[in-house]
Amino acid sequence: MVVDYRRKQQNYSYTPLMISGQPVERVTSFKYLGVHITEDLTWTVNTQYVLKKSRQRLYFLRQLRKFKVSTSIMKAFYTSAVESVLTGSIITWNFSKTSPTKNACFIVLTGIRINFETNTGDNVSATLVLR
Template sequence: MATHSSNTIIKFADDTTVIGLITDGDETVYREEVRALTTWCQDNNLHLNVSKTKELIVDYRKRQREAHTPITIDGTPVERVSSFRFLGVNISEDLTWTHHTRYISKTARQQLFFLRRLRKFNMDSRILCNFYRCTIESILTDCITAWYGSCTALNRKTLQRVVKTAQHITRTELPSMEDLYTQRCRKKAGRILKDPHHPSNNLFCLLPSGRRYRSIRTKTTRLRDSFIPQAIRLLNS
């Protein structure tokens, strides 16, 4: 568990991610958290693979950034990267999704080869559509509620071109990326509303009328386009 309130530790299987909020350039607490994690692993006979450990810094300060001293684990400096893959999603240091959309569109296009092969073998359109949904649409929509709302128009066109190519191959109308995003947002919001123990459940507050949800005030485009505000707008529409 995190030892400081400004830090968060996210664990999934054998992957551990430490998130630190650094204020006024003071990294003391963040570095202490990394040292505490390292010590805990040593005490519990767990080996940290430093070569696979990466550090990503998100910094929107307008003034000139000072040189950042790398985090070290057992005397070995941790590599700083501009993006890294977290549970299938490519997160960039500027929190844009161009790198991620390029990656998944390239991966999805590689699967179009097999879709064309099935078409060449005169497979039924129902089989082609099932194959598309299992192997291509699943790639395009993985964690879509987390990133699609903040994509640029160019990013969305890149993804939609993959869908149009699949439509041409299957000769069937396929749901657009926008429709898939809306559908997944509504579905995820519905699950959160049904689970009173979900961390985000209290963010969906009904107005006194009982028919609409209270909108979340957003000062930045990044927050406005994120999942919770988008889901509330969809539920109110």
Template sequence: KNDESAYRDEVQRLTNWCKVNNLSLNVDKTKEMVVDFRRIRSDHSPLSINGSSVEIVNIKFLGVHLDKDLTWSLNTSFLYKKSQQRLFFLRRLRKAQLPPTMLTTFYRGTIESILSCCITAWFGNCAISDRKTLQRIVKTAEKIIGVSLPSIKDIYTTHCIRKANSIVADWSHPSHTLFTLLPSGRRYQSIQALTSRLCNSFFPQAIRLLNEKGLD
């Protein structure tokens, strides 16, 4: 607990290996991300490589912004701003008197695709305020197009079920064994979670949604 020696020793071994093999780590391009779930947090000592401190940053990975406490507020802010930019073009298309069907197609391809980017990874642990922020994008698009659109919650549910069914159907998937049928053959065994973070993550939520939906 609170022991970072193994982590720092591993970095030092990597540094030594690079020296032996005539390689050099570019400390300026090396970044560190610290994820700390402790309620009482202490200052994290910067990682040092060859006497230079490594910068601690938030990280963007595959289009998803990860911050140190994984609250997803940073990611929500990015998605909101990017979606707002696309709403401008949706309004332009409406002024051009395009039919609702074409406007809906544009929305799904350019706005909903942004809102649903890796949604199964982050939406479950998203704060209610962040969910409302993203839902405002959907509401605005509904007013522009004049038709009802799937809510951000419905988008998440659809993606969860689709991904879960894909994993269940793929015996070679590393997470296939997490979807275990109960003896009745009608429901999947729930994943026990001691923290709300795990309970709201993809696999427990996906199993719950599949059980609510029922097996075909």
């Protein structure tokens, strides 16, 4: 990875980076340890990915509620499947203040109403800080 700290966005010609005689291709974004990093360091791609993944898992949580599964099982599912996705890269959300999907992620966090006493909305953030 080549990091360029110049503020002016101009088309600089870089000499190709070679590893074992092969040039390394330039990409606009890549995934590293589950976090999508873009060349301009906006976190829009990452927050969209987290939002999509959390909504997919919230669907299954709604199905559990629909089938009248006990709240302890729903809480365990939420903690392991949904909360882990939402809080896995929560540190990047602060840096995506201009991202329109940042608000959508927080809506997902605060919009969870499952009727169990913890891990809803702000309590998720509070438990993350306390850990």
